[in-house]
Amino acid sequence: MVEAVEEAVGWFETYLCRPHEGVGRPGAVCPFMVPALRADGVRVQAFPGGAGLDGLLSMVDAMVEVLRGGGWPTFNRALHAVVAALPDLPHADTVSSATLTATxxxxxxxxxxxxxxxxxxxxxxxxxxxIANGTAVNRTFRVPLSLLSLGPVQVTATRTASSPTDPNTADDTGSATCTVLFILLATCP
Structure with a gap:
């Protein structure tokens, strides 16, 4: 739990409190985070377990209670923030499972x-x-060809399932075409 809280605070300091060219304006990504951290106005609390609907509703109730609970070192409510760290959620850049089907x-x-x-x-x-982001996992198979197989031979693979689902299905299919030149000679890209 402590690690999740430390990771969240580190992200505040290395991302939210710094300029970023994608924001479209000068200054920190979140202009309130630097003064809120200085005023000790940010509460980070880790909530373990799954994030089903009941768990999320309980977490929101708990966050509201922390926000209302007082004990804030500053009276400036604009500098009060409660952040939930959810250490048991899978990382967004990790595929937990996938299925590919080759035709x-x-x-x-x-x-x-x-x-x-x-x-x-x-x-x-x-x-x-x-499968972690930036890594590759290979699966292989062979397709024996008949003696009369000459010309192009194409295999097309498609992602047919994954978790999480892929929001961009435009790049879920790929093909490889080999050309059989002679009974014992084939060229593939």
């Missing part, structure tokens, strides 16, 4: 699947656990 060429069945992947004729489905 294979007609009649193709995949082999040599990575752990977490399953196949049916024409598709491969791979499940992923937590």
């Amino acid at each position: 294979l060429p007609p009649g193709a069945t995949a082999t040599n699947l990575s752990a977490g992947c399953t196949t049916t004729p024409g598709t491969v489905t791979c499940a992923y656990g937590p």
Whole structure:
């Protein structure tokens, strides 16, 4: 709990109390935070557990009581703030799970699947656990081609599920096309 409170206060100092070019004006991101911190007018309280509706309502009630409770070193109410730290929420930049489905060429069945992947004729489905922002997790499979497979062979993968959901579905599909030049020779990007 103490760590969540310290992390919140550190964020106030390193982000809210400093200028940021994205704000569109000079000065701190939150002009009230610097004087509020100086006046000891900011209360940070950690609320453990899930954030279901009942938990959120209880948290808001508790925050109102802290705000009304008094004991503020300054009488300037504009410098009073109560901030909830929710240490048990997943980080916004982490995918907790995802599923990708690859569509294979007609009649193709995949082999040599990575752990977490399953196949049916024409598709491969791979499940992923937590993935932190900026990291990559690879799953692989092979698509054996027949002796008569010449020309382009395309595989298209699509994110079919994830938690949290992806607000930008425009980039949820990708394709790879290999060109079979000869029975033993294929080129892929």
